[in-house]
Amino acid sequence: MAKNSTNSPAPEAGADNAASESTPKVGKGTPTPSRAAQEAARKRPLVPDDRKEAAKQARAKQTEARERARVGMAMGDDKYLPARDRGPQKKFVRDYVDARFSIGEILIPVMFLVIVLTLIPSYEVQTIGIFALWGFFLGAKPRATALARRIQTLGDERLADMDASGIAMQLVFLTAPGVQVFDASTAVALARDVNDELIQHVRDHPDRYAALATIAPQDPAAAVKEMQRAVGMGFKGVVINSHTQGEYLDEAKYWPIFEAAQALDVPVYIHPNTPPNDMIKPFMARGLDGAVFGFAVETGLHALRLVVSGVFDKFPRLQIGLGHLGEGLPFWLFRIDFMHGASVRSGRYASQPKLARKASEYLRENFFYTTSGMAWTPPIRYVQDVMGMDRLLYAMDYPYQFVPEEVNVTDELRISYEDLKAFYQTNAERVFKL
Amino acid sequence: MAKNSTNSPAPEAGADNAASESTPKVGKGTPTPSRAAQEAARKRPLVPDDRKEAAKQARAKQTEARERARVGMAMGDDKYLPARDRGPQKKFVRDYVDARFSIGEILIPVMFLVIVLTLIPSYEVQTIGIFALWGFFLGAKPRATALARRIQTLGDERLADMDASGIAMQLVFLTAPGVQVFDASTAVALARDVNDELIQHVRDHPDRYAALATIAPQDPAAAVKEMQRAVGMGFKGVVINSHTQGEYLDEAKYWPIFEAAQALDVPVYIHPNTPPNDMIKPFMARGLDGAVFGFAVETGLHALRLVVSGVFDKFPRLQIGLGHLGEGLPFWLFRIDFMHGASVRSGRYASQPKLARKASEYLRENFFYTTSGMAWTPPIRYVQDVMGMDRLLYAMDYPYQFVPEEVNVTDELRISYEDLKAFYQTNAERVFKL
Numbered sequence: 078m079a080k081n082s083t084n085s086p087a088p089e090a091g092a093d094n095a096a097s098e099s100t101p102k103v104g105k106g107t108p109t110p111s112r113a114a115q116e117a118a119r120k121r122p123l124v125p126d127d128r129k130e131a132a133k134q135a136r137a138k139q140t141e142a143r144e145r146a147r148v149g150m151a152m153g154d155d156k157y158l159p160a161r162d163r164g165p166q167k168k169f170v171r172d173y174v175d176a177r178f179s180i181g182e183i184l185i186p187v188m189f190l191v192i193v194l195t196l197i198p199s200y201e202v203q204t205i206g207i208f209a210l211w212g213f214f215l216g217a218k219p220r221a222t223a224l225a226r227r228i229q230t231l232g233d234e235r236l237a238d239m240d241a242s243g244i245a246m247q248l249v250f251l252t253a254p255g256v257q258v259f260d261a262s263t264a265v266a267l268a269r270d271v272n273d274e275l276i277q278h279v280r281d282h283p284d285r286y287a288a289l290a291t292i293a294p295q296d297p298a299a300a301v302k303e304m305q306r307a308v309g310m311g312f313k314g315v316v317i318n319s320h321t322q323g324e325y326l327d328e329a330k331y332w333p334i335f336e337a338a339q340a341l342d343v344p345v346y347i348h349p350n351t352p353p354n355d356m357i358k359p360f361m362a363r364g365l366d367g368a369v370f371g372f373a374v375e376t377g378l379h380a381l382r383l384v385v386s387g388v389f390d391k392f393p394r395l396q397i398g399l400g401h402l403g404e405g406l407p408f409w410l411f412r413i414d415f416m417h418g419a420s421v422r423s424g425r426y427a428s429q430p431k432l433a434r435k436a437s438e439y440l441r442e443n444f445f446y447t448t449s450g451m452a453w454t455p456p457i458r459y460v461q462d463v464m465g466m467d468r469l470l471y472a473m474d475y476p477y478q479f480v481p482e483e484v485n486v487t488d489e490l491r492i493s494y495e496d497l498k499a500f501y502q503t504n505a506e507r508v509f510k511l
Numbered sequence: 512m513a514k515n516s517t518n519s520p521a522p523e524a525g526a527d528n529a530a531s532e533s534t535p536k537v538g539k540g541t542p543t544p545s546r547a548a549q550e551a552a553r554k555r556p557l558v559p560d561d562r563k564e565a566a567k568q569a570r571a572k573q574t575e576a577r578e579r580a581r582v583g584m585a586m587g588d589d590k591y592l593p594a595r596d597r598g599p600q601k602k603f604v605r606d607y608v609d610a611r612f613s614i615g616e617i618l619i620p621v622m623f624l625v626i627v628l629t630l631i632p633s634y635e636v637q638t639i640g641i642f643a644l645w646g647f648f649l650g651a652k653p654r655a656t657a658l659a660r661r662i663q664t665l666g667d668e669r670l671a672d673m674d675a676s677g678i679a680m681q682l683v684f685l686t687a688p689g690v691q692v693f694d695a696s697t698a699v700a701l702a703r704d705v706n707d708e709l710i711q712h713v714r715d716h717p718d719r720y721a722a723l724a725t726i727a728p729q730d731p732a733a734a735v736k737e738m739q740r741a742v743g744m745g746f747k748g749v750v751i752n753s754h755t756q757g758e759y760l761d762e763a764k765y766w767p768i769f770e771a772a773q774a775l776d777v778p779v780y781i782h783p784n785t786p787p788n789d790m791i792k793p794f795m796a797r798g799l800d801g802a803v804f805g806f807a808v809e810t811g812l813h814a815l816r817l818v819v820s821g822v823f824d825k826f827p828r829l830q831i832g833l834g835h836l837g838e839g840l841p842f843w844l845f846r847i848d849f850m851h852g853a854s855v856r857s858g859r860y861a862s863q864p865k866l867a868r869k870a871s872e873y874l875r876e877n878f879f880y881t882t883s884g885m886a887w888t889p890p891i892r893y894v895q896d897v898m899g900m901d902r903l904l905y906a907m908d909y910p911y912q913f914v915p916e917e918v919n920v921t922d923e924l925r926i927s928y929e930d931l932k933a934f935y936q937t938n939a940e941r942v943f944k945l
Contacts, residue, residue, distance in 0.1 A: 221857070385803075425647050455896055
């Protein structure tokens with residue numbers, strides 16, 4: 078046995094059924110603040126006294142909501158629970174215990190049809206990963222059907238799930254592959270439709286939802302126009318479902334998208350996609366093309382391509398969001414700096430320009446991160462430590478990794494009340510201008 | 512600026528010239544022990560008093576050796592320094608300050624010729640990454656020539672570099688791509704030659720070198736025979752330079768290699784390779800195919816393919832070594848367990864059998880890790896925390912990341928003397944039976 082491994086990372090998660098009828102153990106692990114930070118933390122109370130009672134009550138309500146969610150799911154009747162009797166909705170900006178902010182993914186129902194009708198003819202041409210993913214989710218397995226249902230609703234079930242999870246507000250956006258797998262004109266039209274439909278849900282529940290807009294990078298000029306229109310309608314930024322038919326946004330033809338995002342002062346959230354055809358095969362051989370490993374690699378690569386391309390020297394105020402604790406990149410800062418520096422100095426690649434700053438500096442100052450899918454204390458504390466408390470936002474990877482108890486892990490991070498509030502709420506308010 | 516990021520990951524490393532004439536700043540960061548561990552650590556002295564004087568003297572000698580190495584290199588005369596006047600060699604098992612253990616990579620000179628003669632005709636067929644890598648290292652850039660020289664010597668320059676780095680013993684092995692890019696009969700013959708030559712160097716310097724044997728997975732039966740012969744000659748295990756022409760050792764035809772390793776009770780060290788042709792293109796587009804990112808992804812994928820294949824249920828005592836702090840996998844334990852578990856339960860992939868244990872348990876108990884290339888406190892402490900103190904070994908990524916001052920970072924880890932000794936010495940003694 079490993080001597081010091083007191084941290085159990087391994088949830089016995091009931092992910093088969095969109096995870097909600099079982100009681101997964103979420104790993105907590107040991108906290109890892111620096112000694113100075115730890116001593117400072119000891120001096121100030123983690124939660125001010127006057128907050129403790131409110132927190133206790135909110136937690137009791139949450140437990141009750143979870144119980145109801147669990148009972149509902151355990152019956153296996155697949156019916157949605159009624160929305161919790163919430164009384165008049167309070168506004169978002171409040172104490173963290175009932176003001177947690179998260180992300181949530183959606184798929185507009187019509188997209189299923191478009192995927193089936195337009196992509197089947199091109200199977201194996203550019204969409205191996207997408208077919209592996211949606212071929213599964215459109216199938217009959219219990220995990221698949223629960224997920225396919227949840228991802229298409231912004232109504233009562235989602236709100237009840239948020240209540241059961243202790244999440245006040247969700248930033249919703251179109252899940253992978255977005256509109257990025259279609260031909261340009263289909264994608265441009267579909268992005269408009271998706272945004273029009275999505276903003277309606279936000280307007281119906283302005284205290285529960287905010288949204289990122291969908292754009293079609295296939296037509297950069299149209300993408301810029303749609304971004305401008307969407308921000309005018311109230312969208313808080315845009316989502317890019319990573320590669321677009323094997324192309325990455327570090328190619329200069331896509332840079333007008335970043336120019337517009339900087340000008341509008343909105344972030345670009347890069348959400349994972351399955352690896353493109355010219356990368357996926359060694360992953361697929363053992364079913365590692367998706368969330369187990371392939372997503373992280375594909376999206377980490379996208380982010381790193383942006384960093385070394387020099388796009389942040391051109392658009393220094395650009396902010397990119399990454400989920401899954403930065404897709405692993407925070408682990409690699411030292412080696413990235415060392416090897417990228419050596420590579421640039423030696424002039425090995427024409428595609429690697431000399432940058433104004435070190436790669437890690439862009440990863441610290443032009444990126445923010447969410448915890449989505451990584452509800453485990455050690456890497457969360459690691460990322461807070463090396464990236465800064467103001468760079469990490471809580472998020473549940475909903476509906477893919479819907480575990481109502483998940484916030485218990487992060488509620489118990491050994492960080493100050495102020496830092497916890499930043500993590501759940503104020504960082505999101507700043508980044509998305511909520 | 513990021514609020515809490517007091518840790519600088521970024522070395523200004525002089526990697527252009529095999530890194531030794533400049534004075535790179537190696538990131539130290541803040542230590543991250545748990546509170547309980549920290550309190551326990553405070554109670555016992557980090558270094559017992561009677562060791563302090565010896566450590567001080569050893570450090571002074573090391574500083575002197577480094578100065579000499581730096582002066583020698585700064586003259587640019589490319590001459591090797593004479594071996595340090597060491598007096599009679601002490602045996603390896605001693606105080607950590609002069610008994611640090613590391614790995615070191617070598618390339619037998621004749622292999623350059625074989626690479627050029629046999630691989631050029633197959634360029635673009637199976638070896639895009641290898642040509643990108645060795646096309647650079649065989650070129651005229653200063654970093655390339657310094658590295659190509661260093662990697663071919665097991666003589667005075669390497670010993671002087673070890674002295675200057677405070678490293679007592681190196682475990683040497685054939686660097687990527689090993690013999691794995693050749694046809695089977697060439698590879699089998701070459702492996703034998705490499706091992707015969709390498710063991711001679713070990714015999715010349717038994718107190719400075721140990722070695723891992725080269726095998727040719729292309730012919731699993733011959734690989735097993737060569738492994739048996741090599742262990743009989745004194746090799747401490749075998750190295751696999753990751754994929755073999757795009758194939759991974761999770762394929763059952765390669766399992767006799769693991770069966771033999773378990774029977775001989777020797778570890779298999781999986782060293783990175785450039786990604787195979789059916790994966791490399793999105794990495795190459797921005798020069799990320801090598802040590803900046805591609806190596807980690809390729810080798811992490813290899814390890815994870817082994818885990819999910821069930822090979823450790825078949826060979827439960829098999830031990831696999833990974834460098835670069837586990838190629839990032841320790842960061843992902845929670846999500847790997849969650850998503851692999853969900854995937855297996857839903858029966859999504861025929862290639863993912865049900866395992867006896869959680870993926871993270873194999874990663875903890877059938878793997879050990881080295882720090883090579885990751886001389887930065889936060890991820891080192893993270894891996895010690897989540898994998899256990901007995902699972903992590905120090906290593907310099909020599910000669911690719913030769914920074915003589917590197918051990919200063921790990922000397923100053925806020926861990927106990929006992930743990931530091933395990934990290935530098937006793938874990939290696941146990942794993943490799945030194």
